[in-house]
Amino acid sequence: MSKNKFFLLFLIIFLLSSTQIFSGAQKEEGKVTLRWMDLPEAIGDVENGEFMTALKEKFPEVDFQLEPILYSAYKEKFPVLMAAGDLPEIFQTNAQSYLPQLVAGNLIAPLDDALKTYGKDIVGNAREGHLAFGQYSGKQYSIPGSYSLKYFxxxxxxxxxxxxxxxxxxxxxxxxxxxxxxxxxxxxxxxxxxxxxxxxxxxxxxxxxxxxxxxxxxxxxxxxxxxxxxxxxxxxxxxxxxxxxxxxxxxxxxxxxxxxxxxxxxxxxxxxxxxxxxxxxxxxxxxxxxxxxxxxxxxxxxxxxxxxxxxxxxxxxxxxxxEGQPWGTFFSGNNLDKAVEVYNYTFTQEFFLKSKGQLDYAFAPKPELNSKGWPVYYTYDEALTDPNYEERRKKVQYSRVWTGWALENPNMTKTWPDRDLAAHVMQQFQNTLGGAQIEGNKLADKWAxxxxxxxxxxxxxxxxxxxxxxxxxxxxxxxxxxxxxxxxxxxxxxxxxxxxxxxxxxxxxxxxxx
Amino acid sequence: MQGPASRFSSFQKQFWKNRFLFFMALSILAWYAIFRYIPYYWNLIAFKDYQYSMGFAKSPWVGFENFKALFQDPFFLRVLRNTLVISGLKIAIGFPFPIILAIFLNEVFKSAFKKTIQTITFVPFFISWVIYASILFSVLSPSVGMLNVLISRLGGEPIYFLASEKWFRPILVISDITKQSGYFTVIYMAALAGVDEEIFEAAICDGANLFQRIWHITIPGIAPVITILFILRLGQLLTVGFEQVYILYSPMVYDVGDVIETFNYRQGILGGRFSYTTALGLFKSSIGFVLVIASNWVLKKLTGHGLW
Amino acid sequence: MRKLKFKNYKLSEKLFILFIHIFLLLFGVICIFPFFNVLARSLSPEFYIQQGQVWLWPIRLTVNAYVKIFQAMGIVSGFKNSTFVAIVGTAINLIMSFLIAYPLSRKRLPLRKTFIFIVVFTMLFPTGIIPMYLLVKKLGLMNSLWALIWPYAITTFNMIIIKNYFQTIPESLEESAFIDGAGELTILFKIFVPLSKPVISAIGLFYLIFNWNIFMPAVFFITHPSKYTIQVVLRDILTQHMLEDQLPFDQASLMSLAGPEAIQAAVTILAMIPILIIYPFIQKYFTRGMMIGSVKG
Incomplete structure (x- = not known):
């Protein structure tokens, strides 16, 4: 091969890469971009899941950009995103590790005002006293996950x-x-x-x-x-x-x-x-x-x-x-109102029905709805015996973004207008518990x-x-x-x-x- | 030759003659400039008090404060001592091992045996430390581990290896050798393959025995590679191998096993003290840098081989 | 040509050869033991591994772990992405390493010592991940597979080994080529590269392994799952099957998480296989004597 050919080859590779370099993502006109950093246990097909579909339907003006971080690499990546000043509009992290730095660095926004206007369901459905786990120097900085580290x-x-x-x-x-x-x-x-x-x-x-x-x-x-x-x-x-x-x-x-x-x-x-x-x-x-x-x-x-x-x-x-709940959802402050509005929507009855109940972190709804069109969850016994349960649970779990929603929160449905539906959902939660867990939770309530x-x-x-x-x-x-x-x-x-x-x-x- | 060239000094003459070679190097140095030297500006935060709210540019300068804090840190002496001892052991035992392995492999007649061993020794390199450690745990376990079962059978007391301050360092060194030697053996084998076979044959004709051939042909054949690798390894004197230590250690053995990298991880990644850990990184690299320059100078004098 | 024959050896030599064989055999056993252990785990049901019963042989042979991996999402695209990075990346690695190793190995290069110094310096002072993240973002490489190639286009350690080998090639060789009218690139690729096959194949192998196993940069620079490399996908599968009651987001144990062990073992075996297939082809270049009479001016 002559030297010209080598140079040509080299040039081609450079050109190929530079076309990649300069073809950044195209922004759609008139849309609000919401980067949403998810920290899933595993990266499934969230983009096409019922969770995102319901959100996109409700908010056509929002361009959602999901950025999952691999669970096992979060600890390395998150500080880098922080230092690079590249945190997304909505993200999850651990308050215990990062809250002081995030606040001192102006990297997150206080949520009090936005919650008043756009966060009625977040506040209304929170577990009693739970929001305090996201407060810092008198302001609400995060929405703590409902899942509680009390039940030991x-x-x-x-x-x-x-x-x-x-x-x-x-x-x-x-x-x-x-x-x-x-x-x-x-x-x-x-x-x-x-x-x-x-x-x-x-x-x-x-x-x-x-x-x-x-x-x-x-x-x-x-x-x-x-x-x-x-x-x-x-x-x-x-x-x-x-x-x-x-x-x-x-x-x-x-x-x-x-x-x-x-x-x-x-x-x-x-x-x-x-x-x-x-x-x-x-x-x-x-x-x-x-x-x-x-x-x-x-x-x-x-x-x-x-x-x-x-x-x-x-x-x-x-x-x-x-231990309470150090984990929560934080907001960078860009498009804050829209971000909180979107997040709040995931706590509403409308969204629960639209997404067919695929919200909770730990429990899975069955593929079929009941006669009223409401989602039904696997009971404790069904979960143990149904051979398809594991498959189903994973599929559901990995097609949604993590939010503060949790069936085990007794207040989860407080703001829902349809009280029958609310009662149905809370009953579903009771059905998912086994004997050991009921007993253990009782003990934790007493001794924690x-x-x-x-x-x-x-x-x-x-x-x-x-x-x-x-x-x-x-x-x-x-x-x-x-x-x-x-x-x-x-x-x-x-x-x-x-x-x-x-x-x-x-x-x-x-x-x-x- | 007539023309402009005659007016050049000898350097310019040499430059002109080798201009193409020069620009070839320069084009790749451009890559070094972009992907290695531009990011170096970040190291300046070692001399700043980096704060998220101000970012890189606005964080205040503090001179050598971070270095002072480093040398006053009660943990620092301990991790430095542990790093030096463990890394020193790894160099003393772990560095020659692949060389010996390569020399031995080189004397094997049966090509099938040689190839098999060579492949086999390369395999552990692919097993991540997480898995390798889990195997180590089960071999070394004081209650069910094979090694301790053997010790008990022979009438000894079982040893809790991974919680033992006496055994932790040897375990780091030995497991490092068994896992990584194959990788470096490849380099030496490749170097040996380049030694002219005719020299071997000539030596045999001269009646040189096995040991003489190893000493006078094999080792000189790979001496340049050994020198280079040794200098580069010295440059990493304060590097022990983060993953290995992080997975194998526990608070039981912090006194002998906590090293600069694990310390750095806890401070930087977990503690978010970027200025502090950058200062530590610069300290570590500077030591390596001095060692490389010094060892290169010495070895160049002694052996004639060196980095430059 | 006189051949070495074992029977011509003296007793001390014979004993030494015997020692060598025993030593290599023992070390080989130590090296292969973990492999068989991992293989056996990957082929056993989780239950027996947890019970601590699996050593060197699978109990109740099952390929369940492999089936689960192949059914997982993103395996195909992960494989494609990794193949791209491995092939294109390694080609770029080698070409760029040649282009700098060759000039640096020639004493006639102007400013040679300075250049070597510039290069070696980068090996001792590593680049932090934060400025690299900012650089990749500024270059617009974020979320592109090129972000896994360009920032790692040269591993200086590998390049130095090539340079070191090039240095042993006598200058008389290029001088005669110059007289024949060859240019620098021709000399590099027509004389130096063919003469350095063993070293280049060893370094090529190293680059290939690096590119195939690239993980942290993929985590930092790739945000969209469709561009994940195989290692990221495999790690993701592992976390999916991880013991669920790791406290949610347990900070203390993230690094050492071991998933269900059969999957983890299968993941290890699968990540190893492509390299182990290629290795024997490369290994033939490491045989003594393959360069007979090659380096003669």
Whole structure:
């Protein structure tokens, strides 16, 4: 080949790419562009789904540009969009991580005015007190998702208790006694010494019931629990009770009644231990119990029954943790009124019927409507037995954009004019719950302790990540058996020198003690 | 030759003679200018207090404040120490390993065996660290892991490898070798393929034995590549490999396993401290830069091969 | 030509050769073990993997995981997009690398040291993702597959290896070509490139792997699902089948999420296959002696 031919080839490639470069997206005349960043669990065919079709029909003047971010890459991409000043009109993110930066950077707009005019259904249908999770320095900055991080429970293997002739434990001491029996008395009767009392995930995660017995807790995402002590906002992280709680866990760990690999387990390994019939106590969301139990039964454990019970009563308290809802929908401020109007529409009765009920994050409507033309959801039993359910649920779930809509919100249909329809929908929600979840939700309503600080303060932006990381480290060290007095005094010194005091000061200034 | 060329100095003469070569390089340097050098302006935020509300241009200059904060950070010494130790071990053991592998493969007679091994060693490179780690977890588990079952059978105490401050670093180094060696072996094999076969034959005729051939032919044959790769690897002295550490570590082993990259990730991606992490990045790169210049100079003197 | 024969070896040499074989065999086993484990997982029902029963052999063989992947949306377009990026990208990678490696390898290049310095500098000081995002946006490459090609057109590490090899080709070769009236490009593509087949095929392989596996840039620069590369689609399928009660949007565990393990294993195998098919064809260039007598002025 001659050199001319090579240059020609090179030139062609350059030209090809430059045509790509300069043929940007054409804007349609007279249309309002709404970029809508979705954070789906999976990227399905949202553009052609019933959800978007209903929206496009209602708002022909809007040019919707959906921008899904892959769930597993969100954490890397979102800060870049922020720094590049390229956030869309409507997007989802985690208030705990980004709210102070977003507000300080003028990257999001306060919604109070727009909500008054265009957001009647958003406000009217919100769960009681729920909008507070999106408030910051006196203004509404986001619409928190309705899905609540309140419904956690202490669960225990009832069949193991029965095999061993033990009563349901109530106090921390009784729990310890049962954990011993679970570990050393062969509760599953397989003749092998392969079971443990309880297990947690690395970072000492998901064992909050044991902490709340001491009147402190790290919380599910380990953002820390705050409580009012002596009329002041205080952080559980540095209370002396936290040290006691950790020492308690350390003595459990040393005795060998906590699964020894808990210090390094990731989510999957932790979950698999339970499926392998190895651990007797589980602290997590009861809505997952049906799957765990049916898996165990499938594996040949005939009477397997992991079931929610009241959390252990300890020296300073009793409870499970309620983290509220840090996730929500935010608005960049461009075309704000239109964006809020569009978002509000998704909470209305009209939209519910138009989109055939394909709104909820977790539940799926059946393909057929009932005789009145209303969507019907799979009941709990149907979901377990219908072989097509999974397929259907996925199809529905991945053809919609995530909104704050959730069947489990008791106020979800408050503004709807057709009260019969509203009652029908709320009944549908009840039908989707299984026994374990009904029981667990009841317990959570009774025992859940809500953090007195559910939104970040400005100082969090600078200090939170390091403090959290350090807390995880010292908690792990104490539980693994390192000298707790020394580790704890180092932690207190670190906390005070690295922003802890400043955060506390701001929390007391900004979040009123109720 | 008559004409304008005669008026040129020797540099200009050389330039004129090689002008086409020069512009060939220049055209590609244009790419470097656009896609590598233009984005460098962003590094200036290491000397600013970057704030979202002001953006890049308006954020205030703070001089070396970010670097000061970095060196005063109680975490910084720990991550620097861990990075140096782990990376040092990886260079000391992990760097020569593919070379040995290539030399060994080169002495294998049976071409089928050679090709199979070469393919096999390349395979782990494609397995992501997430999966590789999950296999490691199950092999190293203190309760059911194969290795610990073996240790117990031999009468030893099971070891909780991934939570052990003693074992965590060796595990990083060894798993890195088993996963990545095949990739670099390819480079050495390619270099060996370029060594003239006649030299081998001449050596055999001269009665050189196996060890002499390795020492006098094989190794000198790939010495230039080794030198270059070594210099470049030194440039990455403060790079350990983010994914591997991030997936394998836990707070149990932060004291020995938290490295600059994981620290940087927590500060930058999770903490949003872009000025701070950019300063850290510049520090890291500067060390690498100095090391490259120094090692290039030394190796050039010693071996005659170098980057430039 | 005298052939090396094993039986002519001395005892110490024989022992050493034996050692080499045992060593390679052992290391090979360590390397292949994860592959078989992943393969076995990909062919077993999720249940048995969770129970910790699958080691090197599938239990109750099933191709369910693969079926699920092939039924997923976007697999075909993902494959097409990745093939485009892999082929066009690798071609551009190689051509651009030659065009800079060749001049840099020649001592007669004016300002050679400066140029090398400019290039090596970029390897030590990496480009941040934020300015790259802004640049790609400014160039109008956003949401185009070219955004996965142009910003990564040269990997300096690879280019340096090519340059380093070119350097071993004696200058006498080009001098005689110049006398024959050849230009620089002719010399590069007619003499240098053919003489460097082993190195070029190794580097070509590296570029191909990079392009085929490109993931983060695709996440940053591609917003429309129809332009996703295969790696993004596969990751998406994985998240779809992820354990659902990862707390919704659990920050702590996003990185280490392992989906149901059979799907994850199948995804690994599928991503590996195209490269493993190509590898043997490239491997033949790594054989000793294939360049017999090639480099002679």
């Amino acid at each position: 429970a202490q669960n225990i293997r009832m069949d193991w208790l029965e095999n061993l002739g033990k009563a349901v434990p109530k106090t921390m001491d009784e729990f310890r006694d049962v954990a011993r029996a679970f570990t050393f008395s062969d509760p599953d009767g397989n003749g092998k010494d392969d079971t443990y009392g309880t297990a947690f995930r690395q970072n000492i995660n998901f064992i909050d019931s044991f902490f709340n017995a001491y009147g402190v807790a790290p919380n599910h995402h380990q953002i820390g629990m705050w409580r009012i002590r002596n009329g002041k906002q205080t952080n559980d992280w540095v209370q002396p009770e936290m040290k006691e709680a950790l020492e308690n866990l350390a003595s459990w760990y040393e005795e060998g009644i906590i699964h020894p690999e808990s210090l390094t387990l990731d989510w999957n390994q932790w979950w698999n231990l339970y499926l392998q019939n190895k651990v007797g106590m589980w602290y997590h969301q009861p809505r997952r119990l049906s799957e765990m139990n049916s898996s165990l039964i499938k594996a040949g454990i005939k009477n397997a029954k992991m079931w929610p019970i009241a959390p252990p009563k300890g020296p300073y308290g009793q409870g499970t943790s309620n 302790v809500t953090s007195s600080k559910t939104v970040p303060v400005p100082a969090d932006a600078k200090y939170f990540v390091n403090l959290q990381s350090m807390f995880r480290e010292i908690a792990t060290k104490i539980v693994s058996g390192k000298d707790s007095d020394q580790v704890w005094s180092e932690w207190l010194a670190y906390y005070n020198a690295n922003g802890g005091a400043e955060i506390e000061k701001q929390v007391n200034e900004l979040i009123p003690v109720k």
